[in-house]
Amino acid sequence: MVASDSAPVASLPNLGDKSARLLRQAGIVTIGELREVGPVETYRRLLALGERPSLVLLWAMVAGLRGEHWLQVNNHEKVQLKAQLRGTPEDPRPAEVQAM
Structure with missing residues (x-):
């Protein structure tokens, strides 16, 4: 069960x-703020700040909001999440990494 917002x-x-300190830089302090902004937009904010978060952080945020371990994010969902990130101008990673 996920804690209150x-x-x-x-x-x-x-x-x-460590993740909480990173998310704080993106303006996310509470579960409710993460839920409202969403994991993908939070990840984009981190990229815009010059951070280079692992995609595991994205999986961790998505799964955490569901009360699950990040390994529960299946491959289909990972592809969808990466597609949402693709084309983000602030993403400094090479295109081949973005396309993973």
């Missing part, structure tokens, strides 16, 4: 203090 993001499965 007012709880800190570090209380989600998969997200600890």
Whole structure:
């Protein structure tokens, strides 16, 4: 079960203090803020700030909001999430990495 929306993001499965510090830079402090902004837009914000988060952070946010381990994000969903990120101008990663 996922904690209340007012709880800190570090209380989600998969997200600890390090992830919470990173998300704070993107303006995300609570579970409710992450839910409202969404994992993909939060990831984009991190890229725009010059961070280079692993895609595992994206999977972790998505799964954490469902109360699941990030390994529960299936390949089909990963492809969909990556497609949402593709073309993000702030994404500094090479195209071959973006297309993964």
